[in-house]
Amino acid sequence: MSATMQRETRKEVEPNRQQEFVTPEVNIFETPEGYVLEAEMPGVNKSGLEITLEGNEITITGRRTTEHLPGEVIMSESHHAGFRRVFELDPMIDTAKVTARMEQGVLTLTLPKSERVKPRRISVD
Numbered sequence: 401m402s403a404t405m406q407r408e409t410r411k412e413v414e415p416n417r418q419q420e421f422v423t424p425e426v427n428i429f430e431t432p433e434g435y436v437l438e439a440e441m442p443g444v445n446k447s448g449l450e451i452t453l454e455g456n457e458i459t460i461t462g463r464r465t466t467e468h469l470p471g472e473v474i475m476s477e478s479h480h481a482g483f484r485r486v487f488e489l490d491p492m493i494d495t496a497k498v499t500a501r502m503e504q505g506v507l508t509l510t511l512p513k514s515e516r517v518k519p520r521r522i523s524v525d
Contacts, residue, residue, distance in 0.1 A: 421484035424462070424507075434493070434512035441483045442505040448482075449507065451500055456489045458498070460507065 424439045441449075444462035452459045462483040489495065494514040501508045 420481040421461070422481045423485055424460070424483040426485065434510065437487075437507075437509040437511060439483070439485065439507040439509075440505065441507055444483060444502070444505060444507075446502045449500075449502055451507075451509070453495055453498060456491060456493075456495070457486060458489055458509075459486045460484065460509075462507070 424441045426440075427438045429436045429438075439460055439462075441462040441464075443464035443466075445465060448463040448465055450459075450461040450463075452461075460483070464480060464482060466480055489511065492513050493511045497512045499510045501510075
């Protein structure tokens with residue numbers, strides 16, 4: 401795992417609610433500008449997504465929209481629980497510039513490095 405995530409916490413039940421959550425699978429990539437985190441959350445759209453950043457901890461919560469079809473369920477292999485995952489960000493992340501995009505059930509978070517930690521070229525006069 402890269403330096404982006406120092407600690408990962410998994411929680412199955414949100415403290416104030418009795419709703420179940422499953423842990424979404426993620427991919428994390430490092431680029432020269434920062435990090436990219438992709439989280440797979442099938443069935444979650446933009447309106448069902450909540451991302452909170454508190455201090456250096458980012459929490460991703462996704463609630464699925466369920467469509468109730470008429471009729472008796474004969475077999476069901478999918479879980480209807482929401483998604484939740486918490487990450488502690490490295491201090492080198494510029495939390496004021498974090499961006500998110502949701503497309504076809506995949507959340508993409510862009511976590512840019514702070515300008516002070518990016519390598520830079522110094523010109524000689």
